Amino acid sequence: MFERIRFARYALRFERAFRSDRWDDVKSCFTRDATYTVLGSNTRWDGVHRGPDAIVAFYKKMLDELDRKFDKRVPGLVRLPRVRDGVLVVDWKATYVLGAQRQVLHGTSRCRFEGGKIAELSDTMDADECKRWADLIGAH
Secondary structure (H helix, E strand, O other), rough: OOOOHHHOOOHHHHHHHHHOOOOOHOOOOOOEEEEEEEHHHOOOOOOOOOOOOHHHHHHHHHHHOHHOOOOOEEEEEEOEEEEEEEEEEEEEEEEEOOEEEEEEEEEEEEEEEEEEEEEEEEEEEEEEHHHHHHHHHHHO
């Protein structure tokens, strides 16, 4: 019932950490043995990360090597999040701007909570969009 609120709280903490590079509030959103999985990008970033420290280290590395190279990043929702079989499903998009160029990246996050914290989180993305996105900064 509270999955949407918990995920919104996590997303706000993530966005604050993206700007400040302080990740303790994000770490506190995950269970001790939580997993974060990236699927479908067809890049070296696909894979599974276990535990809050590893998840946040992955976020920081990925953001430093990719997202922060853009002039602007504007996240948003494609539709309202929904719960299916106890898993929150969030269809999102992020618009990345570099100079006069822009690329929209779409994805789907799936999140399962235990005891009010994220136990499993995954992001699935489209490989073709990811390639065009990475090509803008020469990062693939």
